[in-house]
Amino acid sequence: MADEKLAKLKEAVAGLAQISENEKSGFLSLVARYLSGDEELIEWAKIHTPTDEVVVPYDTLESPPEDIEATKKLLDKLAVLKLNGGLGTTMGCTGPKSVIEVRNGFTFLDLIVIQIESLNKKYGSNVPLLLMNSFNTHEDTLKIVEKYANSSIEIHTFNQSQYPRVVADEFLPWPSKGKTDKDGWYPPGHGDIFPSLMNSGKLDLLLSQGKEYVFIANSDNLGAIVDMKILNHLIHKQNEYCMEVTPKTLADVKGGTLISYEGRVQLLEIAQVPDAHVNEFKSIEKFKIFNTNNLWVNLKAIKRLVEAEALKMEIIPNPKEVDGVKVLQLETAAGAAIRFFDHAIGINVPRSRFLPVKATSDLQLVQSDLYTLVDGFVTRNSARTNPSNPSIELGPEFKKVGCFLGRFKSIPSIVELESLKVSGDVWFGSGIVLKGKVTITAKSGVKLEIPDGAMIENKDINGPEDL
Template sequence: MSMDSRPVDHIRSFSLLSMRNELNKLVEQVKDPEAKKYFKNEMDGFYALFTRYLSEKAKGTRLNWREVKTPGNDKIIPYKELKPASHEASKTALSKLAVLKLNGGLGTTMGCVGPKSAIEVRDGMTFLDLTVRQIEYLNRDNNVSVPLILMNSFNTDDETKRIIQKYTGQQLKIMTFNQSRVPRIEKESLLPLPKDPVGKISEWYPPGHGDLFESLANSGTLDKLLAEGKEYLFISNVDNLGATVDQTILNHLVESGAEFLMEVTDKTKADIKGGTLVEYEGSIRLLEIAQVPSEHVEDFKSVKKFKIFNTNNLWVSIRAIKRVIEHQELSMEIIVNNKTAETGEKVIQLETAVGAAIKHFKGAHGINVPRQRFLPVKSTSDLFLITSDLYKLNHGELVLNPKRLFGTVPIVKLGDHFKKVQHFLSRFQSPPHILELDHLTVTGDVTFGTDVVLSGTVIIVANHGSRIDIPSGAILHDKVVSGNLRILDH
């Protein structure tokens, strides 16, 4: 050992020992034996993550950009090359499938309280309502029993459990479990922020959806699924309305024997920050923008070099999950999230992404799927598209309106006046007709009447302190409306 590395190793050992002691103190304060066992598992998982973080930090582990390669043709298969399954094979595969939705997020960015999955997105139905309707129809149509599993966080668990009571008696089994609840770390001392196992909510965080595998096992849900004869898990974000059960992809998972499939889709300029699949040091990896050295970020964003991005729709073998957990093989890339606590203190959160687990599974590869399998609702601009006549609803599934002459979706940018769902809804008397729309930008105090038609490129800008009212029945084609205007009915 060189003289230079000794102080670093000493500091790391001291930090690890201090963290272990603090976590043990938290565990010892839990009196109920069952709760204590569960909490200890969470803290052990967190300690392993912290250990890896310090180790990587000490090594100065940095991505070798020269080793980042575009995956070969055998690693990303076009959806159109997949073979559809026979009805019998489909039914057999569906009988072994479970659907898992990542349901840990709150609707705060869209101005809502409670779980994001409870936001109404179409015809009075929430994300959760649409998901339930889809799987119910799947079960009824194929005479199978595909369960819906919700991975909640401590932020969404209570409210979600209350909400799902309304589905009792429907042809669908719903299971829930919680992703881990781990302590934020003080940036200076590298010690856990909370001093007791309950603590304030703001002192804890869910460590990203990469925690799914350990939490699935810790909660007993993994063993329950295996006991029920389930072999395949379809994982997706609850706010991706395009993430429906696709029997062709399921059949490919079964036939290929792959343990992990990631749905990717062609990148547009709107997706340049999305994670992508690469080959790195001989294996397939998910590369996130946070891992890219700063001097190569523009290269990473290139639509020419990295043509696809991760939709976070994943198909995984449940037996393989059991194996990697039991053998403790998971070591997903750590994402360091810098935050400021309520007290103003600088803290860090260590997180992982579920797609990063791809490197631990045999035969893993990507499927390049059509864009309609990626319909996330992250903002009211997305909500604008989902509520419009661009889509039709079919058994809870959004289908692009056949009257739309081209398969692309318009680019929509709504300003701050539309940011919160409540404000957004108050500005439209009814959703505009946008079947021929290419691009829409709206900023400032703008309202829309009923049956407004928008086509081509439409830009509406209300100056500060002024207002623009688009009257009912107005037709705007390739129009720029700006200034201090009130468009009145004639």
């Protein structure tokens, strides 16, 4: 039955003119693996906690020499790659997420460019920036990148693969059934970075420039900056792959974690965990770290493994319903590739290297006095004594960036805030200070305005009388 399905699918895919032969073969091999059902199941009893040799504590890394020439030598072996395939739809934006303004009028992309420019300027190095787009973000990104035409850094863009969504009941590509617009296709997850880097020609270009490592990170993670200690460690120890992990808090219980399994380091995702062990996986006692998706990978190793078709990462089936049609998309994650590389390690980094902006509540944190901006780097305010950030929950009225910004005359001071929960039609004046635990709830149909200069500490506000 599986062979029949695959044969029919192959025939249909052969007729898709919109994608390359590389994309067709990559897609078909992913489907063939999925249909064969030979995904290895994790045997729970074989899972071990990695040692400090496998997941290296950040504070044990040696500092590289302060010497400018030595630092330049290290940096000249590096390229930075940002995953730029995501749209800002969850935050109410239409284009690539990386062009949302984060702070002082700068977008994620502006900050990334400024950071690399200041590194190159300081050390006389030539660290290039690569943006992996999807077909959703490609055209917009090309326009946006034009504004950096006079920048001193080399910027390369390339697209990840475009695969056809499969109509679930017939197991045929949706574009061959007439769905030829964008909805007929999908980008197959960031695990696709390795073949796409190779197929685009960018991998050979970087190798020809003497680059050895690529630092890969999500474009919305403001903490993912070039780190000389990590780069120095990998070059000296010849590690082919490094995943930055950081201590798990209760907000990160679903994040993938690193385990030692049959003598190799491996990523364990919640989807792979047997039902009976899900609570154990979510506990922060046994699995203390999670994957930040900041990855450092050796370029020659990527070439070797892609050419050998050895990167068979776990398949993530993602069923969706689009326009009333049930479709299936198969994806992979870049972190899952760790087990195929030699001398792969994790590094347990400080939480400051994981500062993603996934929602407007995260935007409130980075726009507040909790952070300052210097040379494109977002730095945490030392006046905050609590190592973890305040927890912020904003109601649906704040979900879209435009609405969020409209409801604050200025972002409140939150250096001494523990938690904030806002629901209903709430508007903030300027110069407000929030401390401790604050809950603000506007009654249904009532507009609640927090006046300029209000100082609210450990209070539940339900109306003007509580201020």
